[in-house]
Amino acid sequence: MTQPIVSVNWLSKHLDHPDLVILDATIKKVTAPDESTNSNLKIKGARFFDIKNVFSDITTDIPNMLPTAEAFSEACKSLGISSHHTIVVYDTLGIYSSPRVRWMxxxxxxxxxxxxxxxFPAWQKAEQPCEIDDAKPQEYNRGDFKASYIPKLVTNAKTVLIEMNAENTLILDARSPGRFTASEPEPRKSLKGGHIPNSMNLHYTKVLDDGKMRPTAELQEILQHFNIEDKKLIFTCGSGITACIIMLAAELAGYHDVSVYDGSWSEWGQLDDVPIQC
Incomplete structure (x- = not known):
């Protein structure tokens, strides 16, 4: 694997490789809970990667928080994932939750x-092999995955408080402009409106075109407007999902000093002792 994204054509050619694991990471958009996810079909051989119920820290009320390395390893082993595997992640909305799993x-x-x-939409459009997903729990030969946690890729609220005022750091927020400016309400009613001071808004849809990542040259042009050369980039959003989409875009554009604020606005928007701008 040499690139952070692969094409339908690449996956089709490697579909039956014994060292390949395909993960369906589909979740519904928090802003569109009734949207169809084509959940009755999946890519041939895909395994369901349950972000919400298995691969999140269930000891906190903040959604989608990264689990411990031990819990992540154990869940991967149960899913039949080993450390030697090549992993391709997809979701049924084009590109939505899959970059989150890659980042994890x-x-x-x-x-x-x-x-x-x-x-999955691109896979279906290309008439590639699919199969019925009966939603029954599957059993796999136990894997030997062992996590080796890399802290610099994960940012917490304490660090954000420091970094938001740093000259060489930029926080990019993937939420919609309306949520960023508090001109439209948060989908989670318990949260305040607004954004982290000194952060800038890059709605995740700007880096996508019909469910695919825009070409590298277009991503570079989009990101150049933020004057981020040689800066540390922290990505945030509502609950740590779409932040990973714009992080992926930044990586494709050549930026590598990146991390995700894991709690994102689901945490920041309910804290009492942090500043908020509107």
Whole structure:
């Protein structure tokens, strides 16, 4: 695996490779809970990567928080994932939750992972092999995955408080402009409106085109407007999902000093002792 994304054509050619694991990381958009996810079909041989119920820290009320390295390793082993596997992640919305899973694996020390560009819609459009997903729990030969946590890829609220005022750091927020400025309400009603001081808004849809990542040259042009050369980049959003989309875009554009604020606005928007701008 040499790139953070792979094409439908690449996956089709390697579909039956014994060292390949395909993960369906589909979740519903928090802003569109009734949207169809084509959940009755999946890519041939895909395994369901349950972000919400298995691969999140269930001891906190903040959604989608990264689990411990031990818990992540154990869940991967149960899913039949080993450290030697090449992993391709997709979701049924094109590119939505799959970059989150890629970031999780990289944060856990597994570099051999990529996002399927265009996700399941692109796979279906190309008439590639699918199968019925009966939603029954599957049993796999136990893997030997072992996480090696990389802290610099994960940022917490305490660090954000410091970094938001740093000259060589930029925080990019993937939420919609309306949520960023508090001109439209948060989908989670318990949260305040607004954004982290000194952060800038890059709605995740700007880096996508019909469910696929825009070409590298277009991503570079988009990001150049933020004057981020040689800066540390911290990505945030509502709950740590779409932040990973714009982080992926930044990586494709050539930026590598990157991390994700894992708690994102689901945490910051409910804290009492942090500043908020509107």
């Amino acid at each position: 694996f990289i944060a856990m020390g597994h570099q051999n992972v990529a996002v399927l560009d265009g996700g």
